[in-house]
Amino acid sequence: MRIAMTYTRLRVEERMLIDAFEDLGADVTPVDLRHVVFNPTTLGDWARYDAVFDRSLSLTNTLTSVRILESLGVRCINPLRAIETCADKLATTLALIRAGVATPEVRVAVESEPGLEAIEQLGYPCVLKPTVGSWGRLVSRVNDRDAAESILEHREVLGSVSHSVVYAQEHINKPDRDIRVFVVGGNAIAAIERRSEHWLTNTARGAVAAGMEVTPELADLSQRAVAAVGADIAAVDLLECPRRGLLVNEINHSMEFRNSTTTTGVEIHRIVAQHTLNIAQAHASQAASDGDIHPVQRACDAPVSGERAGAAGAPSGEGALA
Amino acid sequence: MSTATITATCPECDATVTFDRAPLNGEIARCTDCSAELEVVSTDPITLELAPEVEEDWGE
Numbered sequence: 083m084r085i086a087m088t089y090t091r092l093r094v095e096e097r098m099l100i101d102a103f104e105d106l107g108a109d110v111t112p113v114d115l116r117h118v119v120f121n122p123t124t125l126g127d128w129a130r131y132d133a134v135f136d137r138s139l140s141l142t143n144t145l146t147s148v149r150i151l152e153s154l155g156v157r158c159i160n161p162l163r164a165i166e167t168c169a170d171k172l173a174t175t176l177a178l179i180r181a182g183v184a185t186p187e188v189r190v191a192v193e194s195e196p197g198l199e200a201i202e203q204l205g206y207p208c209v210l211k212p213t214v215g216s217w218g219r220l221v222s223r224v225n226d227r228d229a230a231e232s233i234l235e236h237r238e239v240l241g242s243v244s245h246s247v248v249y250a251q252e253h254i255n256k257p258d259r260d261i262r263v264f265v266v267g268g269n270a271i272a273a274i275e276r277r278s279e280h281w282l283t284n285t286a287r288g289a290v291a292a293g294m295e296v297t298p299e300l301a302d303l304s305q306r307a308v309a310a311v312g313a314d315i316a317a318v319d320l321l322e323c324p325r326r327g328l329l330v331n332e333i334n335h336s337m338e339f340r341n342s343t344t345t346t347g348v349e350i351h352r353i354v355a356q357h358t359l360n361i362a363q364a365h366a367s368q369a370a371s372d373g374d375i376h377p378v379q380r381a382c383d384a385p386v387s388g389e390r391a392g393a394a395g396a397p398s399g400e401g402a403l404a
Numbered sequence: 405m406s407t408a409t410i411t412a413t414c415p416e417c418d419a420t421v422t423f424d425r426a427p428l429n430g431e432i433a434r435c436t437d438c439s440a441e442l443e444v445v446s447t448d449p450i451t452l453e454l455a456p457e458v459e460e461d462w463g464e
């Protein structure tokens with residue numbers, strides 16, 4: 083199997099994945115997205131690969147590349163729909179609600195004044211989050227009305243347009259930890275708890291991770307959450323609510339796991355690589371039964387006019403990989 | 405028997421940065437002298453630059 087692994091920064095996780103692919107006998111090519119020119123009308127050099135595994139650290143680069151590649155018929159891992167849903171906290175919330183997966187209550191507004199009303203409907207304390215963001219950046223616990231007014235004013239004056247959306251989430255009085263479950267191919271394969279004395283329990287913010295058992299309840303909830311967003315591979319963050327039990331907080335489409343393999347004893351990178359190869363194999367088999375030329379490629383190669391057909395049907399090489 | 409050491413120079417403090425195996429383009433390293441976060445921008449010869457600052461859209 084031939085896999086392209088797109089990236090913008092080669093971290094420990096990406097090296098672990100490259101090693102895992104090679105150990106499994108796959109032909110893996112790391113592709114630095116920062117040097118790629120895409121032609122949305124032709125597969126070009128991307129036709130060499132059975133699947134593209136996205137590991138870009140930049141959400142913008144991920145969305146740009148996967149939108150184009152998926153449109154050309156390339157099997158991307160994760161699929162665009164899953165990335166778009168996981169990357170946006172509101173989209174995740176809506177997917178979880180539709181699927182009946184327990185999640186903290188939220189209120190949403192697009193201006194500060196109704197934003198304050200949204201916060202007060204939930205009561206204090208509550209949590210304000212940018213709808214797009216990671217590693218706990220700009221996530222605020224709002225303890226009272228003064229703080230709410232202050233944060234909303236700061237966001238209105240200093241934030242980007244996207245920060246004008248007020249996404250207020252019920253504050254969960256969890257124990258000093260949250261739980262992360264790694265789900266690959268619909269199976270919960272490992273779990274960690276992330277402990278911190280700070281109310282934010284992101285490891286990027288200093289929380290300490292330790293392995294824990296994947297209980298049937300954790301597995302069921304996490305697997306249903308990942309199914310709701312349509313991801314092949316994802317990490318589900320859960321909170322323990324004293325009143326309502328386990329709640330799905332967020333889902334990460336491009337998970338970090340460098341410390342979780344040793345804490346859980348599970349070779350997450352190897353399982354991820356194997357599942358990617360399984361997907362690539364299935365996609366390649368489907369392509370072979372379709373005549374080994376993807377429909378998009380056929381459409382691009384079809385002569386629509388004398389002059390244009392030559393350009394659109396250019397042979398591989400236009401993909402301009404790194 | 406000696407093993408060839410793979411090294412490069414830190415662009416921030418000029419110290420020697422050591423790799424335990426051949427790095428790939430885009431790989432991140434840290435200078436043990438000045439703690440600068442570095443990115444491999446060339447592998448032949450190995451050339452390092454200061455790694456870009458974290459962007460707003462970076463994450464999981």
